Amino acid sequence: MNYETQFVGDSAVAIDADDRRAGRKRLLLIGGGVAVVLVAVAAWISMRGGDAPAAAPAAQVPVVTVTSPGQSVVSRTVTATGSLGARVDMPVGVVGEGGMVARVLVQPGDWVRAGQVLAVIERSVQVEQVRSLAAQVEVARADAKLAQAQLDRAKALVGRGFISAADIDQRTATRDAANARVSVAIAQLAEQRARTGRLDIRAPASGLVLTRAVEPGQIVGSGSGVLFRMAKDGEMELLAQVAEGDLPTLRVGNSATVIPVGGKDQYAGRVWQVSPVVDPQTRQGIARIAVPYHAAIRPGGFAAVTITSGSGSAPLLPESAVQSDPKGSYVYVVNGKNMVERRDVTVGQVSDAGVAVTGGIAGTEKIVTSAGAFLTPGQKVKPELLKAR
Template sequence: MTMRRNLTSAAAIAGAGMMALTLHACGGKPAPAEEAAAAEKTDTADAQSMRITHVELRDLSDEVRATGRLVVREEAAVGSELAGYRVSRVYVDEGDWVKQGQALAQLDDTLLQAQIAQAEATLATQKATVTFRRSQLDRAESLAKEGAVSQAALDQSRMEAASSEASLLASQANVNEMKVRQSRMTLRAPVAGAVLQRALRPGDISGGSATPYFRIARDGLIELDAEMPDTALAHVKIGDTVSVTLGTGETITGKVRFISPRVDSNTNLGRARVALPFDANLRPGSFAEARFNAASAGVLSVPASAIRYESGGASVMVVDDKNMVKQTPVKLGQRAGDFVELVEGPAAGARVLATGSAFTLDGDVIKPIDGAAAQPAATPGGQ
């Protein structure tokens, strides 16, 4: 009996060995899918846990500060095209308010009046000559019909009559030109407004300088010429309310009237004109600071901490469906609080690392932790 049991055990062991050899010969190892899953499980186990956030559409609102100088909204220059006349009187000074058409200065027209009188006398003589030449022409034409005057004499009378009429027209034009010049001897304000500058004194000779005699701020309107980065300028709109702080510390409210379509290529600064309410105390050239409420509705944005800055520019670390990290360049817009706008970059809903870690590289696999879930819930009463 003992010998039979030993033989039975030996047969069982031999059968098991043969089965193992058969399985090994038939390639009885784990399937590739199982190996990949096992490898991924190992990689995930070894991956670093990192907090992620999402690219989302948000309404951003932020205050943009800009500085600039007060300038005249529209300036009128007053000069004279008449040269060689002495200034006899100046009626206004800097800071005065003038009406449209109001006299600003008077040039001495004594010599011009004498010239006009002489020209008018010449005109009267020309009129008499024309009358005489016409009567001679009428007489010559009557005699020519009777054959008492030759054709040459008739042609001569016609030429003299035409010449006298031409001289009359020239004399009339000369008188008209002098009277126009006389009307411009009084310098008048082309617009209503405040006199900013006066560069004319009694006794000066007109036409001796290219500098305007007077500079007038039309309607006395002053505005702020504000400079700001082009990224901020893109969010400013015509009609936006602006708070302007003057050099005196006084704060007034204005509205954006004009946005320049051009940006300085050297400074990347653009300009916006802010219309200010009329105030006689506003002085062009003064320094002022403006605060714009730049708002954007529904723009792609991420937390500012997610932006990674390198020599090549700004970027974010996008996390794909396999939790693999890929560095993606972005173009930034305005910043509002803890968020920054993505002008160019990943689409809404994309997962990105909540912090632009410099130690995370392309192709790294992480264990993502949603940023919202990672934050502890607030307890009642803030405890």
């Protein structure tokens, strides 16, 4: 009994060990299968994940703001710079014989009328000469009066036979000579007075005194040069240096806006002369712009000017819509397929209202107003019309 029992127990132990080994094999096989499935799923997910970023941009269409500007009336303007000066610059010097300056009556910046005395020359000698000649006139008149009286008495006696006709002729000639001497004396007096008057340095016309180059005590004469400079009627002008290509567009009477350097104030003016020649070196011509007097308009100064040379119709775009590169200016147009096209344009006047486009577009197109730098030709977009303000 004991040997049988021991045998049966050993057999049961062996069977249990085999079952355990078989279970472990099944678990290993199941685990391997699950691992393979997991690897396959991970590979499939990774493949779908790699394709997604490439497809995403194709699905995202950028929204851009567009405008159809149409045609607007824009002013054609020409900008230039130049120097300021008197429209009619009048140099004033010594007209007479000159002498020592006794008094200077004006200063730069003074307004004077035509004929007003600017400086007085010492004239004591000339005054005495005038007095002498005035006395000679009185002497000549007295002689003429005496000659007339003698002639009248002679005529009264000629009928009685006391005076001959020859005596009458002689006395008549004497009277005429006396009257002629009166005329000569008067003319000499007037000449001397004119010479004395010319000693005064006078304004040739009304206007503004710009400079003064004479002081009391100074000896002046015909060779002393310019003693004063004046601007006739105070009128100023700008000598604008205009490019050769802009000269044909200017006309006498065109309005202009002048801004002196260093200031912000603007002054209205008008073109009164356009140069008929062009400087062969600078390829520029002169447009002379008349400007009314103002304290800020100083002759010799520098100023900028904008001349309105006319008006016309052109599309008006925001500055952000116009791009530029080495090839020139261009805009992006959205076509009927909502794709971006590059359109080369010619830019005209730039103002606060926008950029006038003089060529390349008609104004009926859909023009991208912003974000043009981030677009490329052929790119598909979603246009959104710019709302009027």
